Amino acid sequence: MNEKGLSEKEIFSYLENVKSEDTDYYKVLSSMCTRPHKIAVEAHRLFIEANLGDLGLFAGAHRLEREVIMMLGELLHAQSVDAQSAKIPSGKSGKGSIYGYLTTGGTESNIQAVRGMKNLVTAGEKKIVGTPNIVIPESAHFSFDKVANMMGIEVKRALLDSEFKVDISSVESLIDANTIGLVGIAGTTEFGQIDPIEKLAKLALDNELFLHIDAAFGGFVIPFLENPQPFDFKVSGVTSIAIDPHKMGLSTIPSGALLFRSPSFLDSLRVNTPYLTTKAQFTLTGTRSGASTAATYAVMKHLGREGYRKNVQYCMQLTEKLVKEARKLGFEPLIEPIMNVVALRVPNPDLVREQLLKRFGWNVSITRTPRSLRLVLMPHNTAWDIEEFLQDLKKITTEI
Amino acid sequence: MNEKGLSEKEIFSYLENVKSEDTDYYKVLSSMCTRPHKIAVEAHRLFIEANLGDLGLFAGAHRLEREVIMMLGELLHAQSVDAQSAKIPSGKSGKGSIYGYLTTGGTESNIQAVRGMKNLVTAGEKKIVGTPNIVIPESAHFSFDKVANMMGIEVKRALLDSEFKVDISSVESLIDANTIGLVGIAGTTEFGQIDPIEKLAKLALDNELFLHIDAAFGGFVIPFLENPQPFDFKVSGVTSIAIDPHKMGLSTIPSGALLFRSPSFLDSLRVNTPYLTTKAQFTLTGTRSGASTAATYAVMKHLGREGYRKNVQYCMQLTEKLVKEARKLGFEPLIEPIMNVVALRVPNPDLVREQLLKRFGWNVSITRTPRSLRLVLMPHNTAWDIEEFLQDLKKITTEI
Numbered sequence: 001m002n003e004k005g006l007s008e009k010e011i012f013s014y015l016e017n018v019k020s021e022d023t024d025y026y027k028v029l030s031s032m033c034t035r036p037h038k039i040a041v042e043a044h045r046l047f048i049e050a051n052l053g054d055l056g057l058f059a060g061a062h063r064l065e066r067e068v069i070m071m072l073g074e075l076l077h078a079q080s081v082d083a084q085s086a087k088i089p090s091g092k093s094g095k096g097s098i099y100g101y102l103t104t105g106g107t108e109s110n111i112q113a114v115r116g117m118k119n120l121v122t123a124g125e126k127k128i129v130g131t132p133n134i135v136i137p138e139s140a141h142f143s144f145d146k147v148a149n150m151m152g153i154e155v156k157r158a159l160l161d162s163e164f165k166v167d168i169s170s171v172e173s174l175i176d177a178n179t180i181g182l183v184g185i186a187g188t189t190e191f192g193q194i195d196p197i198e199k200l201a202k203l204a205l206d207n208e209l210f211l212h213i214d215a216a217f218g219g220f221v222i223p224f225l226e227n228p229q230p231f232d233f234k235v236s237g238v239t240s241i242a243i244d245p246h247k248m249g250l251s252t253i254p255s256g257a258l259l260f261r262s263p264s265f266l267d268s269l270r271v272n273t274p275y276l277t278t279k280a281q282f283t284l285t286g287t288r289s290g291a292s293t294a295a296t297y298a299v300m301k302h303l304g305r306e307g308y309r310k311n312v313q314y315c316m317q318l319t320e321k322l323v324k325e326a327r328k329l330g331f332e333p334l335i336e337p338i339m340n341v342v343a344l345r346v347p348n349p350d351l352v353r354e355q356l357l358k359r360f361g362w363n364v365s366i367t368r369t370p371r372s373l374r375l376v377l378m379p380h381n382t383a384w385d386i387e388e389f390l391q392d393l394k395k396i397t398t399e400i
Numbered sequence: 401m402n403e404k405g406l407s408e409k410e411i412f413s414y415l416e417n418v419k420s421e422d423t424d425y426y427k428v429l430s431s432m433c434t435r436p437h438k439i440a441v442e443a444h445r446l447f448i449e450a451n452l453g454d455l456g457l458f459a460g461a462h463r464l465e466r467e468v469i470m471m472l473g474e475l476l477h478a479q480s481v482d483a484q485s486a487k488i489p490s491g492k493s494g495k496g497s498i499y500g501y502l503t504t505g506g507t508e509s510n511i512q513a514v515r516g517m518k519n520l521v522t523a524g525e526k527k528i529v530g531t532p533n534i535v536i537p538e539s540a541h542f543s544f545d546k547v548a549n550m551m552g553i554e555v556k557r558a559l560l561d562s563e564f565k566v567d568i569s570s571v572e573s574l575i576d577a578n579t580i581g582l583v584g585i586a587g588t589t590e591f592g593q594i595d596p597i598e599k600l601a602k603l604a605l606d607n608e609l610f611l612h613i614d615a616a617f618g619g620f621v622i623p624f625l626e627n628p629q630p631f632d633f634k635v636s637g638v639t640s641i642a643i644d645p646h647k648m649g650l651s652t653i654p655s656g657a658l659l660f661r662s663p664s665f666l667d668s669l670r671v672n673t674p675y676l677t678t679k680a681q682f683t684l685t686g687t688r689s690g691a692s693t694a695a696t697y698a699v700m701k702h703l704g705r706e707g708y709r710k711n712v713q714y715c716m717q718l719t720e721k722l723v724k725e726a727r728k729l730g731f732e733p734l735i736e737p738i739m740n741v742v743a744l745r746v747p748n749p750d751l752v753r754e755q756l757l758k759r760f761g762w763n764v765s766i767t768r769t770p771r772s773l774r775l776v777l778m779p780h781n782t783a784w785d786i787e788e789f790l791q792d793l794k795k796i797t798t799e800i
Contacts (some may be wrong), residue, residue: 001471005704008439015446016692021460022450022690022759030677033451033687035657039408041448046415048441050422051433053505057763060421071401104504104654105453107686115550143686145671150515152552182705189675235710246687253451253689254504254654275589275765276776277430286507286543287646289653291423294415305406363457365675374675 023363025380029366029389032189032217034378036295037250043291043298044252050290052102056277061290064297065102068245071300072119072257073098075223076215076241077234099263101283102293103217104218107143109242110183112258112269113212114147116240117181117269118214120210128178135174136183137166138369144183151180153180163335164191168199175203181210181239184230187218190367190374192341193332194229201237210239216256219243221339223313224305229338233261240265250303250311250379251296254289308382311379315340318377322386329394334372344373350398360392403707423763425780429789430765432589432617434778436695437650443691443698444652450690452502456677461690465502468645471700472657473498475623476615476641477634482576499663501683502693505656506616507543508684509581509642512658512669513612514547516640517581519668520610535574537566537595538581538769541614544583553580563735564591575603581610581639586631587610587618590767590774591734592741594618594629601637610639616656619643621739624705624712629738633661640665650703650711650779651696654689711779715740718777722786729794734772744773752796760792 025035036044042280050061078098103109118132133154136144138381140157148155156179159170182204184195197213204211213231215222220243222228232241241259245251260266269282319340323333326344334343344354349371356362365374373393377386425435436444442673450461478498503509518532525567533554536544550556556579559570571582580605584595597613613631615622620643622628632641641659645651660666669682703711704793719740723733726744746752749771756762765774773793777786 001475001700002704003706005707008442008702011439011698011701012442012446015443015698017462018463019446021463022447023457025449028457030675031451031454031457033454035449041413041445042408042412043415044448045441045445046412046419047422048444048652049425049435051431054431054433057423057428057431060418063418063421064415075401080711104685105687107684111550111684117547141686142671142681143671146684149519149671150511150551152550246685252448253687253691254685271542271549273542274768275430277763277765281542284507284511284546285504285654286541287505287644287653287656291653298411298415300401302405302408302412304402306403306526307405308401363677365677368674393452 019059027361027385028363028380029375029377030363031378032247032376033253034250036252036381037299037302039302040251040295040299044295047291050289050294052290052293053286054276055397058290060111061293065293068102068293068296068300069098069100069257072243072259076219076232076243076259080260085275094137099266100257100259102296103256103258103283104254104285105246106141106214107241109144109216109238109258110143110212110214112284113240113242114151114153114181115357116260116265116268117210117212118151118153120264121180123268124315128180130178132180132341133169133176133178134181134183135179137185139164139166139185139188139190139193139334140183141189141216163187165202166195168203171200172203175207179207179209181212183212183214186213186215186222187339189217191343192337192339193335194222194231194338197231197235197238201270202234205237210238211237212242213238214242216242216244217247218339220245220248220308221312224309225339245296246292248311249296250299252292255292255296266368313378315377318381318383318386321383322375325386325390329390334370342375342377343367344375346373346393346397348400349373351400352393355396355400356392359396362389362392425462427761427785428763428780429775429777430763431778432647432776434496434650434780436652437699437702439702440651440695440699446449447691449529450694452690452693453686454676456485458690461693465693468502468693468700468756469498469500469657469659472643472659476619476632476643476659478659484643498659499666500657500659502696503656503658504616504654504685505646506541506642506644507546509616509656509658510543510612510614511547512542512684513640513642514551514553514582515614515659516665516668517610518551518553520664521580523668528580529688530578532580533578534581534583535571535579537585539564539566539585539588539590539593541589541616542681543720562584564588564593566595566600568603571600572603575607575609577608579607581612583612583614586613586615586622587739589617590738591743592739593735594622594631594738597631597635597638601635605637611637612640612642613638614642616642617647618739620645620648620708621712624709625739642730645696646692648711649696650699652692655692655696691693715777715779718781718783718786721783722775722777725786725790729790735771740777742775742777743767744775746773746793746797748800749773751800755796755800756792762792
């Protein structure tokens with residue numbers, strides 16, 4: 001750090017320059033994030049100082065957090081939950097209770113869901129001899145590698161079926177006396193696939209296990225599809241859900257959410273906070289952005305279900321267009337897309353990926369098993385982009 | 401969520417109203433956060449879309465992260481580190497190497513520092529039979545309760561001496577064959593005290609232990625005091641440091657940083673990231689705000705050491721004024737303040753705290769052992785506030 005400070009003008013001239021190295025999301029087909037909605041950006045700015053790590057000082061931002069959790073609870077069918085006395089009261093809607101808080105994103109939500117399982121089991125009657133374990137699909141996001149590394153529990157990976165859903169018999173075979181919970185994915189990162197949540201829930205109920213659903217991406221997609229598959233609290237047996245407003249929710253970063261069916265989960269994450277305006281904290285981070293909370297509130301209120309439905313319809317139209325046109329060129333998707341993620345079978349996908357970036361500036365990614373081109377069709381993409389992309393893909397695959 | 405969206409006007413009329421329930425930091429003497437600097441807010445806005453979870457797409461924001469880590473490394477005397485090949489090159493400064501990344505704040509930094517210790521020990525030659533443990537001061541922040549709860553390691557708490565520094569003989573007595581690391585605090589949350597870092601470092605070196613310094617608050621204070629105590633990488637034996645730009649660094653939330661002396665620490669936190677533009681990630685969260693990174697860059701460049709020195713001088717003047725005037729009223733501080741935190745001995749502190757809020761709107765907090773009024777003098781406070789506060793304190797203590 002320099003002794004003397006630079007002027008605002010010098011700094012912003014540099015920052016504008018640096019910003020030109022960042023993507024503006026044009027030609028990005030690899031990201032589950034997108035440009036935040038304008039109203040989210042404005043609300044973020046208005047609440048830029050707000051710290052949800054100190055709720056007593058930021059009662060307004062905390063009110064917005066509760067309202068967002070309620071909206072998300074409704075979206076994920078928490079109204080079918082039995083109405084107990086609520087940590088976060090359901091207010092006028094009278095639609096039952098929901099428990100949760102706004103996280104920094106899917107990784108924190110997944111970590112905290114597993115931490116909650118571990119704490120509840122430790123405090124409960126179930127006897128675990130040896131290391132507790134959870135069973136997750138092979139397709140689970142790499143955040144579960146962090147869970148495995150830090151949490152002192154074993155993470156077992158169940159095989160996928162031919163459609164890249166978790167294989168229920170594989171899950172069943174991995175459950176043992178030390179298993180404390182299962183994880184299902186509603187919108188896998190690689191294939192956009194939805195695991196058979198109802199079957200996982202039956203396994204969970206039969207074996208008295210927790211069931212966490214990672215809907216970080218799918219949570220703002222599946223409810224707005226034409227015939228949504230059951231994946232949320234409507235399914236009895238689902239105990240927690242991760243959903244990310246900063247992905248298809250069009251909010252600002254960091255905006256994740258973790259929702260629980262029961263208040264005992266939140267309680268199990270509690271630590272005492274002696275020097276704050278509140279006495280306890282159940283979040284992973286301490287100081288927390290109230291700005292992105294306001295952003296999520298604003299964009300959810302502004303779009304409503306109708307707005308999100310349009311957003312999903314738009315992305316699904318791009319997805320269908322991409323698959324249809326790709327087929328004409330001889331490229332088949334690995335599965336019929338369930339949501340706005342396509343895994344395209346092309347020859348030599350790693351080389352194709354490299355060439356797409358190097359020659360034409362397209363950002364795409366690769367699925368692991370089997371290796372294929374992975375494309376996420378987001379609100380920042382256009383029909384014109386799809387056509388240009390396919391022309392470029394054709395050129396490359398013809399020449400290599 | 402409603403079917404139809406609300407207009408921007410309706411939403412902002414509500415948000416403005418809700419915001420009035422949040423503090424504007426007037427009469428807040430309990431927080432280690434403050435209003436972010438204007439230039440931080442502007443830079444945050446400029447980079448609102450940036451996601452440091454996907455470095456390939458956000459090369460500009462990533463450049464800013466590296467520059468911030470370098471500036472923080474310089475601030476914390478990483479120039480004395482031997483110049484190995486650097487993950488984050490030291491560039492033109494030629495001042496050696498530093499390794500680290502920008503976190504969501506002190507809690508994440510502390511969690512990741514301990515996770516790194518655990519992973520390095522697991523991968524190394526030291527044999528741990530049973531549960532690994534770390535030794536922390538009784539005064540450590542409650543984020544270490546989260547570490548204890550999630551990490552599958554034992555957290556031992558060493559006693560404090562009469563000045564609320566960690567007692568070195570207590571630390572020494574707690575070290576056993578399973579101890580993997582020590583923690584020292586540079587700016588304790590309750591007393592603003594600095595542990596005897598050089599003595600801790602000697603213990604760490606003698607016993608081949610890691611030593612993490614939690615300077616979340618003190619990191620932007622101590623270097624700007626007149627006779628700073630040694631607490632950072634200048635002290636051989638310190639292996640990692642947490643420092644929070646969103647506290648006395650005057651940046652936006654979320655802005656923390658975790659710095660390591662050696663690249664092996666970062667490597668130990670690595671997980672593979674198959675579907676991103678980069679192949680590995682060593683952060684705790686996935687998607688990460690590039691906006692607060694830009695904010696930290698901007699405010700550090702704008703203030704320079706001179707600006708931060710003025711900021712600390714201002715807060716220390718308020719602190720000295722408070723202590724001097726409080727003494728006139730008969731209230732002694734528990735220790736002579738080291739930085740801008742005062743623990744004031746008053747009769748019946750819990751009742752006084754309650755009355756200060758209820759009758760006069762002052763937010764203060766309470767130290768645990770012994771119970772006293774805890775006051776943090778931040779840039780948002782003024783000399784006038786201090787006088788008003790002491791008058792109100794006098795009224796209350798006279799009447800109860």
